[in-house]
Amino acid sequence: MRAPDLKLVEIRAQARVEQDPSLVVPDGLYRLAFERYQLVSRFNRGSLELWFRVMDFGPHFEKPLCRYFKVTRSGKRSFRASPHSAFAREFAAVFGKRPPAGIQAVEWFRHNVLVEGLVETVSKGYDQKSIPEGARYSVIRQLLRRVET
Numbered sequence: 001m002r003a004p005d006l007k008l009v010e011i012r013a014q015a016r017v018e019q020d021p022s023l024v025v026p027d028g029l030y031r032l033a034f035e036r037y038q039l040v041s042r043f044n045r046g047s048l049e050l051w052f053r054v055m056d057f058g059p060h061f062e063k064p065l066c067r068y069f070k071v072t073r074s075g076k077r078s079f080r081a082s083p084h085s086a087f088a089r090e091f092a093a094v095f096g097k098r099p100p101a102g103i104q105a106v107e108w109f110r111h112n113v114l115v116e117g118l119v120e121t122v123s124k125g126y127d128q129k130s131i132p133e134g135a136r137y138s139v140i141r142q143l144l145r146r147v148e149t
Contacts, residue, residue: 024136024137025054025065025138026060026119026121027121027138028118029117029119029144030054030055030056030116030119031054031055031056031114031115031116032052032053032054032055032065032117032143033052033053033055033113034050034051034052034109035051035052035053035064036051037049037103039073039076039078041073045070046070046071046072046073046079048068048069048071048081049066049067049069050106050109050140051064051065052064052065052066052067052117052140053065065117065119066140067090067139067140067143069081070085071085071087077103078102079103080102081099083098086142087105090144091105093143093144094113094115094146113146114146115143115144115145115146115147116144116145116147117140117141118141118142119139119141120138121137122137123136
């Protein structure tokens, strides 16, 4: 068996760090374009992840960011959101109406829609302890409105 080429391992690790979606983006308002969604279970409850890319030109252009919503999973590919949930409120802020049921609501974001979102850096963990500078990451805290192009 041949020993691994350490230089190649180091280059691959460096490339992964450079493509890491958890890079920090300065706090503020950004124009965002929908990329994909994922329905997962986190901490024994449903979570809808909406992935966007930053569309404002500059050093953070096309960096991926995520908005997490608490939902109730109903099957592998379906979910329900309360009419008073963050998902329902932010959908109404962007599209001006209540969201349709399940995945059909996510489909509305696919139609070349730019939204304005509030981006913040996560600096404290679930236990309210400070996260070290190198481990911090940015998330979308709120989808505010639809941006006309």
